[in-house]
Amino acid sequence: MPAAKPKPAPRPARKPAKRPRRASPAQAARIEALFSRFAQTAPDPRTELDFKNPYTLVVAVALSAQATDKMVNKATDKLFAVADNPADMVALGEEGLIPFIASIGLYRTKARNVIALSRILLDQYGGQVPLKREALQALPGVGRKTASVVLNELDIEPAIAVDTHVFRVAHRLKLSAGKTPDQVEHDLTAIIPKPYLTRAHHWLILHGRYVCVARKPKCAECVVADLCPSRELFLGA
Numbered sequence: 001m002p003a004a005k006p007k008p009a010p011r012p013a014r015k016p017a018k019r020p021r022r023a024s025p026a027q028a029a030r031i032e033a034l035f036s037r038f039a040q041t042a043p044d045p046r047t048e049l050d051f052k053n054p055y056t057l058v059v060a061v062a063l064s065a066q067a068t069d070k071m072v073n074k075a076t077d078k079l080f081a082v083a084d085n086p087a088d089m090v091a092l093g094e095e096g097l098i099p100f101i102a103s104i105g106l107y108r109t110k111a112r113n114v115i116a117l118s119r120i121l122l123d124q125y126g127g128q129v130p131l132k133r134e135a136l137q138a139l140p141g142v143g144r145k146t147a148s149v150v151l152n153e154l155d156i157e158p159a160i161a162v163d164t165h166v167f168r169v170a171h172r173l174k175l176s177a178g179k180t181p182d183q184v185e186h187d188l189t190a191i192i193p194k195p196y197l198t199r200a201h202h203w204l205i206l207h208g209r210y211v212c213v214a215r216k217p218k219c220a221e222c223v224v225a226d227l228c229p230s231r232e233l234f235l236g237a
């Protein structure tokens with residue numbers, strides 16, 4: 001008789017997904033005050049990327065990875081004058097597109113992606129941008145972050161795309177201690193009151209870009225300084 005097989009070792013218990021901690025009443029009141037202040041200061045914040053329609057918004061956001069909005073606007077100002085729809089972009093082709101965007105980082109890859117995504121829009125979506133997250137994210141060069149920016153900007157789905165500015169400001173304002181952009185996004189989405197969610201992405205980006213800058217944050221002119229736990233760190237510096 002063959003020896004009985006040894007029983008497999010029991011599997012370690014699966015770790016439950018980490019939930020964001022619920023804000024204490026004091027923290028919730030501070031967060032409400034923070035975003036209410038942003039709302040009073042800039043009631044209708046918008047992206048600084050120039051675009052003419054959903055298609056040019058997708059292209060502009062895809063081009064903006066690792067590039068400043070100013071650089072992208074300079075390039076798209078001329079590009080969108082000759083190609084502001086998928087058909088014209090495909091007609092321009094990769095080699096025709098490159099001279100317009102050569103001042104932007106990773107321009108060869110971006111040119112390949114823009115032409116490929118334009119072809120897909122023509123072949124599968126009648127030349128329109130699908131305004132659903134899954135379809136958007138499936139386009140070449142359009143990841144979760146780009147899809148979030150597009151859907152948020154077009155008021156289709158409130159979303160927080162965490163870039164370097166949002167990441168820094170979220171930490172300084174003690175809205176998240178997340179170590180990755182995904183964790184910070186998760187925390188922000190959970191704690192920012194719903195009425196502010198669509199605009200929060202812009203407020204945090206613009207605040208990080210112009211006031212709560214990386215090296216020497218301008219705490220003395222910050223509209224939320226009295227609500228910021230990090231202010232003392234920098235005011236004395």
Ligand code: SF4
Nearest residue numbers: 212217219222225228
């Ligand atoms: S007080 Fe200073 S550290 Fe805090 S959010 Fe404002 S600029 Fe940033």
